[in-house]
Amino acid sequence: MFSINENYLKLNESYLFSTIESKVNGFTRNHPQADIIRLGIGDVTLPLPPSVIAALHKAVDEMADKSTFHGYGPEQGYAFLRETIAKNDFIDRGLDIAADEIFISDGAKSDTGNIGDILGDANVIGITDPVYPVYLDTNIMRILQSSITSSKILFLTCSEENKFLPELPPKRVDVIYLCYPNNPSGTVMTRAQLKKWVDYALENESLILFDAAYEAYITEDDIPHSIFEIEGAKSCAIEFRSFSKNAGFTGLRCSYTVVPKALKTVTSTKKEVSLNALWRRRQSTKFNGTAYIIQRAAEAVYSPEGRKEVRSMVDYYMQNAAIIREGLAEKGWTVFGGVNAPYIWLKCPDTTDSWAFFDRLLQECHIVGTPGVGFGLKGEGYFRLTAFNSHEKTLEAVQRIKNWKQ
Amino acid sequence: MFSINENYLKLNESYLFSTIESKVNGFTRNHPQADIIRLGIGDVTLPLPPSVIAALHKAVDEMADKSTFHGYGPEQGYAFLRETIAKNDFIDRGLDIAADEIFISDGAKSDTGNIGDILGDANVIGITDPVYPVYLDTNIMRILQSSITSSKILFLTCSEENKFLPELPPKRVDVIYLCYPNNPSGTVMTRAQLKKWVDYALENESLILFDAAYEAYITEDDIPHSIFEIEGAKSCAIEFRSFSKNAGFTGLRCSYTVVPKALKTVTSTKKEVSLNALWRRRQSTKFNGTAYIIQRAAEAVYSPEGRKEVRSMVDYYMQNAAIIREGLAEKGWTVFGGVNAPYIWLKCPDTTDSWAFFDRLLQECHIVGTPGVGFGLKGEGYFRLTAFNSHEKTLEAVQRIKNWKQ
Incomplete structure (x- = not known):
């Protein structure tokens, strides 16, 4: 059977x-x-805001005409959107992220769920407790099968005592999920606090999976909007962003994931591997891109x-x-x-x-x-x-x- | 590291x-x-055809008004679309498939790629050669890691000699990918030919993953549009369908997968498991539904x-x-x-x-x-x-x- x-x-x-x-x-x-x-x-x-609605109507009209119709798009997303994101969310804020480090998808839930596809089974995974359930559930789905114990997941306690900010792990972890501004606790990390985690990851050759879906809600100055504001993060972090909570795309489905080209690890035979290339391979094999009309809608979010x-x-x-x-x-x-x-x-x-x-x-x-x-x-x-x-x-x-x- | x-x-x-x-x-x-x-x-x-364009514009307008806005939808897809599909593609053709056996997604590529998430590592996989590369690549991504050899994939030769229709496997396989009308060879199976495969799967307690993305192109009478036209298939098959090739949705992204409630297997401890429930769990954890406006567009495909x-x-x-x-x-x-x-x-x-x-x-x-x-x-x-x-x-x-x- x-x-x-x-x-x-x-x-x-x-x-x-x-x-x-x-x-x-x-x-x-x-x-x-x-x-x-x-x-x-x-x-x-x-x-949805008026400029997004207008962009959708315009793109729908393009789909009605043979000369402007769009079929399969690039699995990674259209260059017009990736370039707009690179400029507005990163370059204009002094962060050096290129369009080919950005992957457009149908949601941060999909990407934070699917990212495990490219990771090894042997990794010890650090997950805060409490946590957005997708991180935990998708790891249970993925890695427990090939191990007898559940020692591959290390829970990092967030409590009133530590103001819902986890301490650095007492033992080495390979992969760490961090979500700030945090779901569910609504807490944030300052630059200094996030720097401790980036330094930890660099020192331990660990990978940080940083979910910044709520960055638009940051009101205070010393809170990083992107982990790439922290020096060295491009060598140790993947960042997930979303149009759901800022521009109201929960029913439209669009997000993006940043996998820096500097992010590398080595295989068991000491071959260097780029995670950007791996994620590109995953997405081009198991995903066919986000709808053209929705990528045009996301682009409109960046208009004045x-x-x-x-x-x-x-x-x-x-x-x-x-x-x-x-x-x-x-x-x-x-x-x-x-x-x-x-x-x-x-x-x-x-x-x-x-x-x-x-x-x-x-x-x-x-x-x-x-x-x-x-x-x-x-x-x-x-x-x-x-x-x-x-x-x-x-x-x-x-x-x-x-x-x-x- | x-x-x-x-x-x-x-x-x-x-x-x-x-x-x-x-x-x-x-x-x-x-x-x-x-x-x-x-x-x-x-x-x-x-x-895109005019009725689809009209449905898109109408749904976009709904998203512009607070009283008709749609945020997160059901991960499995809206009932209006699942019920329309069940009626038109199945019930009206004499096939007993219910709306809760239908899962709407963003593409047959995603679903045929992701279906492996719910399958065990020990399965021997039968794949035709030649084949749509996604079936093979996603299995390489998923199952080789935990095995030393690649004996878990059995290739079923399709050649001029057998008119590009594979013979039944010489040894037992657990999971079989079939795509008819076939990509790439353009060949089809008659009802009698497909029945041999369903009978094989029932006898061997195997699972058939049936990709019917091209069913709209069938012109001859004796060719099944759905594997569920074959008796017993609901106990051994999952079917993938798409709006890409019939209605031109390659750039819009919408498809559906049928996982019958009758489709069950047992675990290593002899517990009976429903694949419908497993796929629901997978989709609700790693996917957030297809855009509302696109589900409305798909619904319009079934209008007169x-x-x-x-x-x-x-x-x-x-x-x-x-x-x-x-x-x-x-x-x-x-x-x-x-x-x-x-x-x-x-x-x-x-x-x-x-x-x-x-x-x-x-x-x-x-x-x-x-x-x-x-x-x-x-x-x-x-x-x-x-x-x-x-x-x-x-x-x-x-x-x-x-x-x-x-």
């Missing part, structure tokens, strides 16, 4: 947000009148109008973050994040069972959040709220929580 | 079509005046107008196929395919070196095709031409070949 990848049986039966969706659907079936406010999944709610529109969307959400953070603090709850990130991470009041808190908040306040334990064992006792709903709904949610007699 | 997946070093340095692209670019740099006719990569050239438009595009390409097939036969070349598929597979005249033939055809006729050896060792000596260019260019290409003094 053919066999399956049995690592899958070591996973929770469903992905965290699918579980939440089922619970919410169950509740609304029994309470069809309930006015549910969703502060759970990190999905945006504002429509597009920038203004995106700025105003981010500001809107960050006002929500302030409403939640301040409202809950006024109620006396302990809150983190929400200053440089669209996530508020709170200590569950009166319980350490974050699913119980989820259920009560849903049933008694009709508010959906995300239980901290869904992000890892060390997330137990905490809870994530997101700033992506409307002002009105966010104010209403905070008011409900303030009036709530737990 | 962190390690990489060293299977990648066993691959050709670049994906077949990337290599061809480089060769063509090199030629055009030196011959900027040459009027190159591309009959190489299987990319469409007609613009959309169907007519798609039919007329397919007919257009099939007229090209006839032009090539008949023109080359008139020249006295040996040709296969082109009746139920947009591919013509020809025996290289006067040489068994298909790259040499590629170079001569490019240099002397300014025509780009695909060397058979790019699809496998048994493809050596053959050459693939595609029907996706315009009538005018196709006629011109055939005329150039007819005038060619090799």
Whole structure:
């Protein structure tokens, strides 16, 4: 009988947000009148900005005409978008990243999930706890099969004691996932703090997988928007960026990944290998590029109008973050994040069972959040709220929580 | 030092079509005046049909308004599209496939490439030779690492002797890739021929991965459009379908994969596992759904107008196929395919070196095709031409070949 990848049986039966969706659907079936406010999944709610809509319509019209139709594009993404990104997100900020170090894809979830394809099974993987579940789940899917123990994953605790910033690993790790601004805790690393990790990686010849999907939410000066602001990072890091949370592309699907040409390792036979070449090979074999019309939409994000529109969307959400953070603090709850990130991470009041808190908040306040334990064992006792709903709904949610007699 | 997946070093340095692209670019740099006719990569050239364009514009407008904006969609695809597919492609044709057995994605290349994620390392894989390179390359990437030999891949020869239809394997295989109508040879299997494979899979408890990306090109009656037309296939097969070649979505990116709920296997501890559940877990963890606007575009393919438009595009390409097939036969070349598929597979005249033939055809006729050896060792000596260019260019290409003094 053919066999399956049995690592899958070591996973929770469903992905965290699918579980939440089922619970919410169950509740609304029994309470069809309930006015549910969703502060759970990190999905945006504002429509796409006008310059993106205009770019989409224009590109759709191109697809209707034989002389401007676009079929298969380059798997790595069109040069017009990669060059625009290189200039705006890197070169103009003094960072030396070239267009051929940028790979356009359909989402940071795909790329952070698929990056393991090019890595060896023997790597010890450092993952923060709590963490965005995709990093952990995709490693469970990939590497446990060929090892007896789970010692290949080292959890780096993030807790109130260390302000949700992990300490350097007590033993060597080969690959480290870092996400800053952080999902779920909303915390950030300063340049000095991130430099410690880059230095660690350089010293230990480790690889940092840096998820910067939330960089647009940074409001404070000393917080790096890209790991490549740190000297030496081009030799030890891959960075994931997304148009989902800044420009509202969660339903449009576009992101990019930076794999510097300076990033190299050696094989078991001491042959030097470029990760840029490996990722290019992976993408050209297992991916056929992001839709042309969507790459044109992403390009529009960098137009003068597009920038203004995106700025105003981010500001809107960050006002929500302030409403939640301040409202809950006024109620006396302990809150983190929400200053440089669209996530508020709170200590569950009166319980350490974050699913119980989820259920009560849903049933008694009709508010959906995300239980901290869904992000890892060390997330137990905490809870994530997101700033992506409307002002009105966010104010209403905070008011409900303030009036709530737990 | 962190390690990489060293299977990648066993691959050709670049994906077949990337290599061809480089060769063509090199030629055009030196011959900027040459009027190159591309009959190489299987990319469409007609613009998107009007009903698809209208659906795209309408969906883009929805994304511009807060009340109709769509953020994250279901990872498996929207129900409106899955239900439309289930009804039109299966139920209306007497096949019992339900919407929850259908998974929408961004391309059959992604899905045929990623399907290995849910399969075990121990499977012996049957792959035809010649073959669409993605099946082979993705298996090299995935399974060789944990085995010393390459005995896990069994090549099933397709040659003139067997009319490019493989014999049943001489020894048991666990997983079999079949693509009919076939890329690259343009051949098809009748119901009786495909039934032999389904019976083999049922008897040997093997899994068939059936790529039906070209089903819209079938013109003859006794050729199955779906493997699920064969009794028992729901217990042993996964089917891949695409909107690329029928509706011209190569630049829009949409496909679907059918994983029947009846498809099960057992683990090493004899636990029964549903592949539908595994693939759902894979997709919800490593993929975030196809863009809403593109799923609306795919839905429009099934509207009465959309169907007519798609039919007329397919007919257009099939007229090209006839032009090539008949023109080359008139020249006295040996040709296969082109009746139920947009591919013509020809025996290289006067040489068994298909790259040499590629170079001569490019240099002397300014025509780009695909060397058979790019699809496998048994493809050596053959050459693939595609029907996706315009009538005018196709006629011109055939005329150039007819005038060619090799």
